[in-house]
Amino acid sequence: MFRKVLVANRGEIAVRVIRACRELGIRTVAVYSEADRSSLHVRLADEAFCIGPPPATDSYLNIPNILSTAELTGAEAIHPGYGFLAENPRFAEICRDAGIVFIGPTPEAIEAMGNKARAREVAQKAGIPVVPGSNGPVHTAEEAATIGQRIGYPLVLKASAGGGGRGMRLVHSPQDLTRAIQAASREAEAAFGSGELYVEKYLEEPRHIEVQILADGKGNVVHLGERECSIQRRHQKLLEEAPAPGISPRLRTNLHRAAVRLAQAIHYTSAGTIEFLVDRDENFYFLEMNTRIQVEHPVTEMITGLDLVREQIRIAAGERLSWSQREIEFRGHAIECRINAEDPANDFRPSPGTVRGLVLPGGPGIRVDTHVYAGYTIPPYYDSLVAKVIAWGRDRAEAIARMDRALREFEVVGIRTTIPFHRLVLENAFFRRGEVYTNFVQRRIDLSALPR
């Protein structure tokens, strides 16, 4: 096992990784930007190094300074968390060349799944259904029009290098194609450095269901069940739960099997998530694979009782998976609410600032992952996640009741948060019946009901 791990991230996930390391008896090195001197991960780590000015490109994405820090402190491995360098194959490769273990998959696996058009081809080859669309990238409007004729409208243009909804366009008719391709390509170029696009059929009211897998690189691959992540806004997940409510046992088994098959096909190592879209008739389609630990991993931890970050570190250290598929048991139901520094009553406008008062919820079945404390100033440079509240119950109704109770207890003074939004979702009758889909927020949530 490693003696020292560098955590190349900030915020709640840096705290989460430090916690896992400490339980494994591993010393930790935090890196931070000048804007994060007073951040909790800096305080919790055994050592901390400033690696640059506030902009992420100069600090949390500054590969030379991060590697220098690893070298100076004698860290044997780097945990990238999520975001920043977590899915950068070049960084994983540089770590390997420098003799530092990257806690995650191989650069080859990151690369293979990072290009969305290529990932589709890989999934297809592994016999996993994909949303009808182009085989690989599309370069001209004519090409896209031919595909449109075959699969029908509406269709979606997506960025090959993309994610998070950028470089994405919904196209209703062939006349709109040329303009949509130009706009999406420009946006993708600006966001990801590549304007390459591919085409998919647009599914009406699909659900977003993903499967967590773990692989040790020694031939052992297990799934840890699925997560329902349909409650989104502008393609950003806001509330996730496990297991997915109201799906048939057959669909559940098929999703799990497909995820394991894909992981095996690409000889995957470490934790990963395979995302699927599921339509109303329970047809499922491969969407993409995330080759990192995800924000919503705690809901899986709550229903399995396992520690995914600990397992990532063990696998990176060359150890075998701690359990076989048969030994993994699923118990109860878990929900996660992402508490962001955003004002849901004002179009989710960012609300950075100083947290003057903070009362965190607790009690039975509640877990809170956060880097925020009273007096902490949320810097405006990074993402708006301030806390994750996770509720566990013996069944979904109990998890909802506990979450609702926890959000009432949760007090944050000084900034606006998404807590009132989550309370609206929790009391929504459709949500309570488990009737969710990716446009749930637009269709079912009346944001004007929020207190201003």
Place this chain on the structure above:
Amino acid sequence: MSGERAFNVEEIRELVRIVSESEIVELEVETGNLRVAIRKARTNASAPTPQALSPAPPAAPVERPPEAPPSRWVPITAPMVGTFYRAPSPDAPPFVAEGDRVSSGQTVCIIEAMKMFNEIQTEVGGRVVRILVENGAPVEYGQPLMLIDPED
């Protein structure tokens, strides 16, 4: 200035930290008759210039005799994470020692990062009044390495 209570390195570092994290462009702190001034090295024409601060009236203009010009020590900070070296090689003499005069653009130390030796130059000329880091010590980004008195 000998015999006066001097700022220790940690205190100066803390001051630099306060300035760099805030909107403050210039900060002066005085104890006894030792004074440390920290100015942000920004040459952005559109940014507010220190002029806004400089006309601040002295606290007690009548009682005090006019003071000597304040010493405005300027820190040289580490532009990268790495190992600090005072000399080009283990047997060579150090680039500078406390009390030396330096001119702007002169190499004052080396930071080794990724097996590369990066010569660090001072942007201001003056006298090296303090070397804040031990030879061979790791330095983080923005860490003050030396203090230069530009008016000496």
